[in-house]
Amino acid sequence: MNSLMGQYFGRMRSLMNNKELSARIRFLLQDTLELRENNWVPRKAFIDNGPKTLHQIRQDAVKDLGVFIPVPMSQGMRMDFFLESPFMPNRMKLDRETLGGLADMFGQMPGGGIGTGPGVIQDRYSPTMVRHRTNPLFNGHGAHGAHGGHGAPPPQTQFEAGPKSFVKSNQVQSQHFLNQNQNHMAQQQVQSKDTPPRFSKKGQLNADEISLRPAQSFLLNKNQIPKLQPQIPTMMPSSTQPPRTQTPPLGQPPQLGLKTNPPPIQEKPQKTNKKPPPSKEELLKMTEAVVTEYLNSKNLTEAVGGAREMKAPKHFLPEMLSKIIVCSLDRPDEDKEHASTLIHALRTEGLVTGENFMQAFLNVLDQCPKIELDVPLVKSYLAQFAARAVIAELVGVAELAHPLENGTHFPLFLLCLQQAAKLKDREWLTDLFQQSKVNMQKMLPEIDQNKDRMLEILEGKGLSFLFPLLKLEKELLKQIKADPSPQSIYKWIKDNISPKRHTDKGFVNILMTSFLQFISQELCVTEGDEQLSAPPKDQLEQEKQLLLAFKPVMQKFLHDHTELQVSALYALQVHCNASAFPKGMLLRYFVNFYDMEIIEEEAFLAWKEDITQEFPGKGKSLFQVNQWLTWLETAEEEESEEEAD
Secondary structure: OHHHHHHHHHHHHHHHOOOOOOHHHHHHHHHHHHHHHOOOOOOHHHHHOOOOOHHHHHHHHHHHHOOOOOOOHHHHHHHHHHHHOOOOOHHHOOOHHHHHHHHHHHHOOOOOOOOOOOOOOOOOOOOOOHHHOOOHHHHHHHHHHHOOOOOOOOOOOOOOOOOHHHHHHOHHHHHHHHHHHHHHHHHHHHHHHHOOHHHHHHOOOOHHHOOOOOOHHHHOOOOOHHHHHHHOOOOOOOOOOOOOOOOOOOOOOOOOOOOOOOOOOOOOOOOOOOOOOOOHHHHHHHHHHHHHHHHHHOOHHHHHHHHHHHOOOHHHHHHHHHHHHHHHHOOOHHHHHHHHHHHHHHHHOOOOOHHHHHHHHHHHHHOHHHHOOOOOOHHHHHHHHHHHHHHOOOOOHHHHHHHHHHHOOOOHHHHHHHHHHHHOOHHHHHHHHHHHOOOHHHHOOHHHOOHHHHHHHHHHHOOHHHOHHHHHHHHHHHHHHHOOOHHHHHHHHHHHOOHHHOOOHHHHHHHHHHHHHHHHHHOOOOOOOOOOOOOOHHHHHHHHHHHHHHHHHHHHHHOOOHHHHHHHHHHHHHHHHHOOOOOOHHHHHHHHHHHOOOOOHHHHHHHHHOOOOOOOOHHHHHHHHHHHHHHHHHHHHHHHHHHHO
16 A cells, blocks of 8 residues: 555656646645655644634734724724624624723733734724824824813714714713723823834824725625615714814824715606507407497598507507408498598508408408308408409409419409499409409319300309400301411401400410311310320321411411410410320421421520410420420521521
């Protein structure tokens, strides 16, 4: 065991001499080695070294020198107050008899103190009074104690000037310190002549020797200070005593007590009696009251003002509009119109938006099964609100159509269009509908999403005027079957279709679709029949001859119009998709259109790059003609290079 310990400490000794280690570690190793050599008895420096409390320092001073530094009379009163006060920390309370005995011992010392050099601790029990003996105020106080009180009375402290009840409670306990201090001051006057110069010099206070010790108030716990402030009386000068100045004269011991001026009291802000915001039920009742009053009085300004005073939050605005609509559903049409006027006025004032109206519109739609029990025509009435909103440009046709796609709440969208045409006119609605780019087939139930069924439904609702070309498609096909000659077809188009429609994409689509349907019927190719093999040569030749027959008419409307040529290609794509893409059909038509110069290269490439999803079958179409389109791009580049050479 000893050998192992020797190895350990040998290793520690080698590390102690290693200069690569920090000095702190090497010194710690050295201390450990020395401690072992000293039989593990620590040095006195390690025992005595360390922080000490003020009480320990005072005990050491009494033990080593047999002296203690007393405090002046005025400060004795203050010390007495803090020692006996209920808010004084226990660790700061000292035995009064011990202090009294130490004061007597100090009075017998020739120097009266231990000096002010380094290492001397001066606290509130030992302030710098040794240096203050030569100031007039202190000497006057000492003379008063020696000659029976004929001198000027000492200035009162802030506690002595307080109520008598306060001083009386501490009078007996403080008299002991008062007498001792007065006797000591008288003896000090006699002994001052024999005092060495170095001690008398220290009794003077220069401007550069002002004590930097913090006031006694800093020794208190911050949590106790507010409790002290109400108990400190306001200090007023006595009639028999001269008033004290705010700042003590030079040489007077600094005041170490608490400040007499309490900090300003921070008043709590008064609570404002804010009313809580109204609940949803209260807002609904307020809305119903405003709408009912408006429909009875027809006072729009007052109704708008009432809605503004409600200060409804944004999330409640759809509920408010829903309430306006529902409140007028069972009233006459005139009241429904006034309710719409109120909604539009709220939009004009910036209180509601078109989005709020659409949310309200859909909310009422969700309530339709319940409302229909009392108002069977609720959807027709809602269509009136929607139509007036479209006319007032509160919402657009596309915004209205989006939540109603795929036959949702069918036929509500068609009823909205009916009411709009009734409230305004057909031409305005036709232009507005075409600008909206709404696909009417998607507005129908999935089972009815085809042109024939759509035209039938629109004719039944009186809305076929929205698609003048759709009706034209059947009539044009009948004309082609009656007389397929180019001259007869062109004459019929010129007589039955307005010239402004000739450059319309819809017209070109119908024209191409009519030609393709006629050719398929002549070749006995029906829609939906998938052909796994290519048709015979005579059938291919007949197909080509029919295209050549219609070439003059197609060139008349497609020449120099790339966009219209792209529309013609989309018509061909839809026709092939409806026929389940017979083998080689799309490629044959692409080649024939290119060879016959019906459609130009730019139109083919534009169709390839276009990514619209409006027409079905684009993916399969590209798969069938992609190789040919690649050849077309290469041939066009070669021609461009030859022209450049």
